[in-house]
Amino acid sequence: MSVSALSMYQSCPPGLTSANGTACNAATCNSTFVAPDARVPKPTSDRQCSSCDAGFGGVNCNVCQSAGSCQARKSSLGLNTPNALFGQNETLVCHKQPSAVHTTYIDCNVNQLTVNGVYPGEMRMTLSKTYKPDSFSETGLASWPQESNTALSQVWLNGVEQFYCQAAGCSAKNSSSTLSPQGDPVLGSSLWTCTSLQCYCIPGTAMCGAGSLDLSPVINKLNGTLTMPCDYVDPNNATATSHCAFRGELLNNFLGEGGLPLDNCQFGSCITQSDLDEFYATGAGDGDAQGSGSSLSKAVIAGLVILGVAVAALLALLLFGFWQQRKARRLPKCAGQGPVGLQWEHLNYTVPLKKRFGRRNKKVDNDDLDEALPSSSSHEGAVAHLDSPALDHHDLSVVRNSSGSIQPGCMVAVLGPSGAGKTSLVEILAGRHKIGRISGTIRSIEASLAPETGHPSRRTIDFIDQEDALPAFSTVREALQMAADLSLPDNVLRAEKREIVDTVIHQLGLERVANKRIGDASRRGLSGGERRRVSIGCALVSRPRLLIADEPLSGLDAFSASRVISAFRELAAGSQLGSTTVIVTVHQPSSEIFYTFDQVLLMSQWSVIYHGPPADSLAWCERQGEQCPRGHNVADHLLKIASHTDGSSCNSGGEKLHEKRSNLSTVGSPSGEGSNGLPAENPAIAAGPAWEKTVGGSSMSTFMTQLTVLSRRNFITARRDPAGALAHILGSAIIGLIVGGCFYQVSLTIAGFQNRVGSMYFLFILLSFSALSAATALTKSRSLMMRERANSLYGPTAWLVSYVAYDALLLRVIPALLLSTIMYWMVGMQSRADYFFEFILIAILFHLAMALYNMLLAALIEDLSISILFAGVFILFNIGFGGFLLNLNDLRGVFRWLQWVCPMKYALEAVASHELEGLQLIDQVGGVSISASVSVFSGNLFAFKPDAFYRDLLVLALGFVVGFFALLVGAVGWRMRERR
Ligand SMILES: Nc1ncnc2c1ncn2[C@@H]1O[C@H](COP(=O)(O)OP(=O)(O)OP(=O)(O)O)[C@@H](O)[C@H]1O
Secondary structure, X not given: OOOOOOHHHOOOOOOEEOXXXXXXXXXXXXXXXXXXXXXXXXXXXXXXXXXXXXXXXXXXXXXXXXXXXXXXXXXXXXXXXXXXXXXXXOOEEEEOOOXXXXXXXXXXXXXXXXXXXXXXXXXXXXXXXXXXXXXXXXXXXXXXXXXXXXXXXXXXXXXXXXXXXXXEEEEEEEEOOOOOOOOOOOOOEEXXXXXXXXXXXXXXXXXXXXXXXXXXXXXXXXOOOEEEEEEOOOOXXXXXXXXXXXXXXXXXXXXXXXXXXXXXXXXXXXXXXXXHHHHHHHOOOOOOOOOOOOOOOHHHHHHHHHHHHHHHHHHHHHHHHHHHHHXXXXXXXXXXXXXXXXXXXXXXXXXXXXXXXXXXXXXXXXXXXXXXXXXXXXXXXXXXXXXXXXXXXXXXXXXXXXXXEEOOOXXXXXXXXXXXXXXXXXXXXXXXXXXXXXXXXXXXXXXXXXXXXXXXXXXXXXXXXXXXXXXXXXXXXXXXXHHXXXXXXXXXXXXXXXXXXXXXXXXXXXXXXXXXEOEOOOOEOOOHHHHHHHHHHHXXXXXXOEEEEEOOOOOOOHHHHHHHHHHHHHHHHOEOOEOOEEEEEEOOOOXXXXXXXXXXXXXXXXXXXXXXXXXXXXXXXXXXXXXOOOOOOHHHHHHHHHHHHOOHHHHXXXXXXXXXXXXXXXXXXXXXXXXXXOEOOOOEEEEOOOXXXXXXXXXXXXXXXXXXXXXXXXXXXXXXXXXXXXXXXXXXXXXXXXXXXXXXXXXXXXXXXXXXXXXHHHHHHHHHHHOOHHHHHHHXXXXXXXHHHHOOOOOHHHHXXXXXXXXXXXXXXXXXXXXXXXXXXXXXXXXOHHHHHHHHHHHHHHHHHHHXXXXXXXXXXXXXXXXXXXXXXXXXXXHHHOOOOOOHHHOOHHHHHHHHHOXXXXXXXXXXXXXXXXXXXXXXXXXXXXXXXXXXHHHHHHOOOOOOHHHXXXXXXXXXXXHHHHHHHHHHHHXXXXXX
């Protein structure tokens, strides 16, 4: 007798015997009570047993048929006689469900279109599942050296065994999903899962060599995990049959995710009534109660872990923020900080007129200047030490060798004709980032030595720009309140801030428009003059130690202008927060306004030609031989002189004028100063190592305050201008319905497969295009952010976090959620809750990744048209390398690598791994019915890995979303700062 190839077939299991030199390969017509040696083989000429033992059925007669058949058989065999071995009360019953209390036998019809087509005839599979061995002494059932938790199976074609399999390490769990077609009573199923599957193809049989297709290479290689789901049968229906499946990894690759589908299954096992009662009472037996809780999929766990880490990080950030805010609110108020004056020496500013190839337009900061330009050295000497600050014919000198000083608490006007260099000078003094080259030194002059409290109580400098940049959707009061919240320290109470805002509104005469929206060029709100006053108000509420205002009076009527000047005067005079040094550039001040200033600084053609009190200016005019006619506005006369000295007059008498300038620039030091312009009376001089850094330093408010204020403003904007959010949300719902309609309920044909794949592809392309709005939205908010950041109202991180949170929630998460949900159900994707939620998660992550990429572009590139161009190229790259258009397996060299930086590849692979899983196509090709598993060819078609969902999710979340966000933080910090 030949020995079986599988260890569990050494001694024949019930229903099998050895005949004709084969090992356990012959079916018997005996019941499970007959020992292997006594079994009679079915004649090979018969397709099936002409008669099984009474009460038993199936290919090899080991499936009991009715409740009493086991006991009847036992009695007929005389096993019921009371003796030492058999208990009197042990009645055997037939358990007709797939769950194994001891060993259960199953007999099914194999129903697989392709297999049945290739091997015509009656194909059946017999299976036995053993939870624990039967005890012969209790039941009289034949025993064999079977092991607990094992499974055996045989496949029969026309009554001839073709191949058989064994598996060990089996466990069972109940499941609510069934294999039966819809409409059948749903009773759930028993899922039997085993490890170490082994199969053996019997040589010479139709399936293993003798037929048209030899399956031996496949069958002999079957290994790994075996899963056998079987539906429970309706206990009220004696003739009911059910469905099962035989699934293994290799088998599924060959036949599709459904494995070998089995129908018309009957189950039967003889067990004692007491075992059955115990089984139903305790759920013992094959462990139907075991593992009834479904485990979470890896992807859900991964998503939860990522979400958990993100939420924990966010919470930690928030907690730290709250703690910092609380600490800042409790700090004692520091009242001792007085105004800050300025002293500057040999200040030069040049801008390149032409970009020089291969030479960076390096900005020389004051660190360099201090090293290269000791304050005692002459201007010419200094130039020689600097990184080419010297003028060449490509440079335009905008500020020339300017020196001067402004005492703390003074109110100074910078006068001069248009183009004289006023803006450039005050911007440099205010520490704004300039694109040209600056040389010279700037020092701050402290009015008093403030007691060291460890924290600043007032911001050093505030700068009012020549052009207004205000939040269009905020009201005047909201804008001022926001400026107060951000520019005053957290330890100033909210009520105090409100009081300051009210005072400023009153000072600037803005009561009438206090609750009016500011508006912008496309949505008119305030008039130009009103907007100007709001800009001034935003600076006034912060009560800085030095206020520099560039053309604050332009566009104002005389009355409004004098109101603004009075407000500046009040600021300079001081409040309980201390007084302020005010520097203002003005074009044509009225006489009244002119004399309000403590000092006037007159500029002509990029140099300061007069610096002194307004009252001394008349005498100075006389000294220049340009006496001011009686009744004339002195300011106008000064401007006339300044205008004469530039342009043509300069050309005609350049030498003389230069001499004049040299003399004039030291004229008129304010009282208390020495002739060198330095303060005479021991004020502290803080030598600023880098002026820009000193004055453009950190914000006064804490990160949490900045975040709250900015988020509130975003929320107000979204409420008052809902068009953007509505367009995204409604748009995605409508597009979802249209696309869902086009791909409605895809079928399982080849065309349906094309549509299923197409719908996924379409979804991600739609999301890519929808993410373009991230670039335009960021570009729109760019100028206001850069202006406010330059004024140190907040840091780039607070702005970015509030901006991304607003954009992500309203414009990415909700639309992606809507679009993918509508499409998922309309297209008819897998109706599994875990797959649905994972699909949505991938859609949201992809949308976020694309949006962050577009924001990154907009942050790096100021020109929107260029950002959109690059965004479009990236979409094209995604479409190409996503995996549906180009076959990624066929790409060569470096192009093959590109797929790893393509977010759409990961998104498509992740959703396809679920949506194509177990998909069995049934169609007609040239009149021939075909049935094919998508998994057989999807790997070749798309180069997608079927089990890559977990990896794809992590790459999308951590690589692209977190990665792009990190790059965006860097890009905003580096690129979204003002440079003039
Ligand atoms: N970055 C720059 N590139 C080219 N030219 C510049 C640059 N900055 C300033 N200038 C030039 O320097 C000169 C002085 O400019 P600035 O804006 O300082 O003058 P202004 O006195 O403030 O004029 P206005 O009163 O008209 O505002 C102008 O001719 C201006 O065109």
